[in-house]
Amino acid sequence: MSRVVFFGVDLHGHVNPTLGLINKLIESGEEVIYYCNDPFREKIEQTGASFRSYRGLLSFGRHNGTGIETFLIFADFLMDKCRTLVEELQEEVTQLQPDYIIHDSFCLWGKELAAKLQIPGIAVFANFPFIDEMAQKDPSFFMEYVLLATDDPLYLKHKGKHDVYRKLLDKLARVISLKYGKPSLNVMNDIFCSKEKLNLLFTSRQFQIHEEVFDNTHLFAGYDIYARSEPVDFPFERLDDRPLVYIAFGTILNHLSELYDTCFQAFHDSSYQVVMSIGMHTDPTAFRAVPDNFIVRSYVPQLELLRRADAFVTHGGANSIYESICHHVPMVVLPQVFDEFMGALMVERSGAGIYMRNHEPSTDELRDAVEQILSNTSYRDNCKRVKQSFEATGGLDRAVNEIIQFAKQKVCHV
Template identity: 60%
Template sequence: MAKVIYFGVDLHGHVNPTLGLIRKLVERGNEVVYYCSDEFRGKIERTGATFRSYRGLLNFAMHEGSGIDTFLVFADFIMEKGRLLADRLFEEVSGLRPVCIIHDAFAYWGKELAAKLGVPGVSVFANFPFIHEMAASDPGFFMEHVLRAGDDPLYKKYKGHTDMYPKLIEKVSRMIARRHGLGEVNVINDVFGSKQPLNLIFSSRAFQLYEEAFDESYLFAGYTADPRADAEPFPMDRLDGRPLVYIAFGTILHDLGDLIEGCMKAFGGEEVQVVMSVGRQFKVEQLAGVPDNFLVMPYVPQLELLERADAFVTHGGANSIYESLCAGVPMVVVPQVFDEFMGALMVERAEAGIRLESEAFAPEPLREAVRSVLNDPAYRIGSARIGDSFRATGGLDMAVQSIIHYTEQRVNA
């Protein structure tokens, strides 16, 4: 039995996509040790892996905001956590004698520990992948849709200059390298992607923007929606047969008041039934004037709801988008933070749904967007097409076999 270590990031959107992979590794006879924060112990242990705690050292946070300053702050955060955890965990991990270290793309400490121990490393993109080669082929896309720097005075001044992106990346990379004692580094691939000789992506080339930028070191393994052992109960008997619109804005956002109010104004009295998941941070009992065609709950079993849904209104997190595509459900994406803007654009370009700019969010455009995805079969066809492309990759069986083959090659080299 081979011992494999997985270093995770303590966010639901980063842990959930990995659970099927870990379960498959265990089923193949591997002993998997999964490092994460304590709140994820239960769901990790249910895969058959051994849970190990970061002991309060991580507390990963998604950095809201946009622009060059936020980009630099987030890179610094990853590096500081990476160095701290690599130092604190080195002796412990060395004693485990792993044959391979697999880690979240944001878990720089996994890359660092694999290098220090001289064992093969695999990076896993639990979120939407973004690599340097994508930005190099379309610098404007990076500046406007990833950095969200469209209103930055410096960007406005130099917009259209072909050397702006490489100069920015070179400058930020030098700053990160100097602050953290690194050699030559590319901040996107080496810090945000923790690039390894094998990099696993839970998607397909058919859905990926600028897929030609991804060389053979990137393995597209589709997406497998792993059933939730801790799924919330839901009164399915209350679904009455009207077109079902499912609305959820993930586990990160807490200030949902305007979004919830906008949704109730958009669909109250419409000939649809709405199921809305608002999370535990928002008190459902505080809502006034909930329309009769709404069911509002803190959490719902998302996979089961998507099996019945006709449209999905989502913030655009990777898990939500991928699960909707697996179910063939068209989306209206209202991105709020970070890579959700890129996810919304991917959905739009795949003709699997409609992207709404959050700044212009209002009941009327939301209502019209949902009507469009309900009435135009092209969106459901587009969503189903991408779901089929996920399954055509070979999925988790192919991913696990590739990891085993890569590890054996490196060990025997």
């Protein structure tokens, strides 16, 4: 049995995909110590892992700014957190004497601590993977679909004249080198991805954009649903035989009142039953009137609803898209931030749903999109096909075997 330290990110969309992996590692005889923030203690401990708190040293959220500005701020955030967490946790982690470290791709401190302890490090991509090699193949893709910098004055000024992406990363690398004393960094792969010699991706090559640039250090593990306990009070008895449309835009975003009103107007007189999750930052009493065919809650048990749903209107987060595919539920995707646009493109390309370019659609546009995926069975069939590609990877059983073998082989070579 080996001891594993796992460093996670305090976001549902990053913790949930890792729970099945952690449970499989423990079933294989590994001891796992999982670092995250206290609100995630219960669901982490349910896997059999030991929980360790970041003790208030880490808090991920969302910055409201332009694409390029946010990119710079997030890079500085990761570097600053890395410096703080390495200083605060190095002695503690050293005393734990782990045999190897697994870390979320955003957790640069996991990579740094593995290097300092001279033990193997493994990165896990809980979000949609974007690596520097993708930008080498298509540099405008990152600027326009990840950074959302299509209308940024800097991008417009230089677009078509030279590789704006590469110049941006070179400039950021120089800033980081001066501020943090880290020369020769590939900002995308070393900071935003914290890439290791083994990198685990919760998807399949068939679903991944530009999959051909991912070399054999990237292990595609598909996506497995891990049954998580969600003690949420929800009136399942109110669900009937009408087609069920599930609407959710994630747990982070707020200020979406106009979009929720559009949903009310689009489906209030329809033959559908609608469950709408509005997140913890929106007051459900603020709505003037909730249509009779709607059930509106701040938080809902998503897996249970996807088992019953016929269509999913979603922001396009990785968790939501993968869980929807695994339940064969076609999607209407209205991406709001960053990698959600990449997720929407993958859904569109695979035929598993509709990508709505207008993130503030009219009532007619939204209603028509939902009616299209409900009436055309090819969308559900394509969800089944993508799920089959997940299963064909070998899933978590293969991933755990690869991780354990990698850790054993690398012990003498780190």
